[in-house]
Amino acid sequence: MSAVVLDGSRSTRVIGGRTLAQIEADFRKPGRTFFGDIFGFDPFDFWVGPFFVGLWGVTAILGIIIGVYFYADAVIFHGPYSYAQNFIAGRLVPPPAAVGLGLAAPGTEGFKWQMTVLFASLTFFSWMMRQADICRKLELGYHVPLSYSVVFSAWLTLQVVRPIAMGRWSEGFVLGVLPHLDWIIEFGYRYNNFFYNPFHALGITGLFTSTLLLGMHGSAILSATQCRSADPEASLHNFWRDIVGYSIGEDGIHRLATLVAAGAVLVSNLCILSSGWLVKDWVGFWLFWNNLPWWRGV
Numbered sequence: 001m002s003a004v005v006l007d008g009s010r011s012t013r014v015i016g017g018r019t020l021a022q023i024e025a026d027f028r029k030p031g032r033t034f035f036g037d038i039f040g041f042d043p044f045d046f047w048v049g050p051f052f053v054g055l056w057g058v059t060a061i062l063g064i065i066i067g068v069y070f071y072a073d074a075v076i077f078h079g080p081y082s083y084a085q086n087f088i089a090g091r092l093v094p095p096p097a098a099v100g101l102g103l104a105a106p107g108t109e110g111f112k113w114q115m116t117v118l119f120a121s122l123t124f125f126s127w128m129m130r131q132a133d134i135c136r137k138l139e140l141g142y143h144v145p146l147s148y149s150v151v152f153s154a155w156l157t158l159q160v161v162r163p164i165a166m167g168r169w170s171e172g173f174v175l176g177v178l179p180h181l182d183w184i185i186e187f188g189y190r191y192n193n194f195f196y197n198p199f200h201a202l203g204i205t206g207l208f209t210s211t212l213l214l215g216m217h218g219s220a221i222l223s224a225t226q227c228r229s230a231d232p233e234a235s236l237h238n239f240w241r242d243i244v245g246y247s248i249g250e251d252g253i254h255r256l257a258t259l260v261a262a263g264a265v266l267v268s269n270l271c272i273l274s275s276g277w278l279v280k281d282w283v284g285f286w287l288f289w290n291n292l293p294w295w296r297g298v
């Protein structure tokens with residue numbers, strides 16, 4: 001049961017016999033962090049205003065500062081493009097193939113790329129763990145950090161997992177706005193025709209499907225708010241809800257869209273990881289179809 005108690009100057013919502021201020025104070029108590037539960041203490045287990053800091057918040061900030069330093073130093077301040085030109089076209093390239101999986105020497109090509117990728121990965125991981133700590137403190141499920149981890153997995157696949165599988169850091173993508181777009185185009189042509197990559201098709205289909213699902217959800221809400229019928233049940237019915245998403249519910253539509261979007265990203269990881277490591281030519285990949293045993297004698 002919840003009630004709103006008016007005190008003359010503001011309204012205080014009471015939930016389970018406690019005000020929101022009391023509930024918030026309970027959530028802000030030290031404890032319930034991964035680092036603190038494992039090691040018995042968390043020196044950064046405090047809040048700054050509405051923001052939780054935590055150990056992972058500190059490592060995320062450090063990762064951002066150091067990673068941005070290496071990226072800006074290479075692309076903006078000492079790159080081929082300066083503020084007087086179009087620094088959006090600046091590029092930070094991975095080490096040459098000869099480096100393999102080794103560490104490029106400081107001052108050589110690829111070193112600042114490796115440092116940027118290292119501290120960016122630290123930042124992304126720290127942010128995911130900070131989200132998990134916040135969920136623990138607020139006694140929520142881990143939906144947010146798990147969803148974020150799927151996006152993080154795409155970065156790891158592109159910049160860490162696939163280069164390791166290929167045996168050289170040079171397989172990582174170029175950092176930079178315009179050069180990154182060029183890398184995407186070249187990557188598709190590199191393996192003949194990327195439209196023959198089945199994981200590419202499944203990934204796009206999943207992303208479009210999740211967009212459709214949330215569009216359906218939005219249409220259901222809009223139809224309910226704009227209903228002018230005298231029948232109170234009329235606002236609960238529309239084409240998307242009754243025909244396409246029958247009985248999925250207001251919670252189920254969010255869960256389904258999240259799962260479909262996450263699946264699309266994970267399939268896209270396979271799209272990139274398998275290219276070059278397992279499949280060198282996506283057009284030739286489909287030649288296996290002609291060699292299936294049931295075609296013999298046809």
